[in-house]
Amino acid sequence: QVQLVESGGGLVQAGGSLRLSCAASGRTFGSRPMGWFRQAPGKEREFVAAISWSGSNKYYADSVKGRFTISRDNAKNTVYLQMNSLKPEDTAIYYCAAGLYEGHRLSNEYDYWGQGTQVTVSS
Secondary structure, three states, X not given: OOEEEEEOOEEEEOOXXXXXXXXXXXXXXXXXXEEEEEEOOOOOOEEEEEEOOXXXXXXXXXXXXXXXXXXXXXXOOEEEEEEOOOOHHHXXXXXXXXXXXXXXOOHHHEEEEXXXXXXXXXX
């Protein structure tokens, strides 16, 4: 079993940066691909980024490519999402999740989820 706790969200002006962290407990973290998703008010949860268990392969939604970077430190059981050049449309609750298969972008392909952290980008 994997338990996930996100942190690092907050209020930032457009053009600013935030770094989200997702701390995991459980012995299987290092063997799991991980993902970040987000959900804005009134919208469905959407894929943001994913990373392979080793960290060597990374995947991004087109909307964040070139602005966001996903990374992980298996020694610390933590996955990160560095978000730069933030836009008001990035405002959402951000969730990390433990995946079943590398690179998948559907939320039903992830079986463990954190509680989410709010990111608000003001214009």
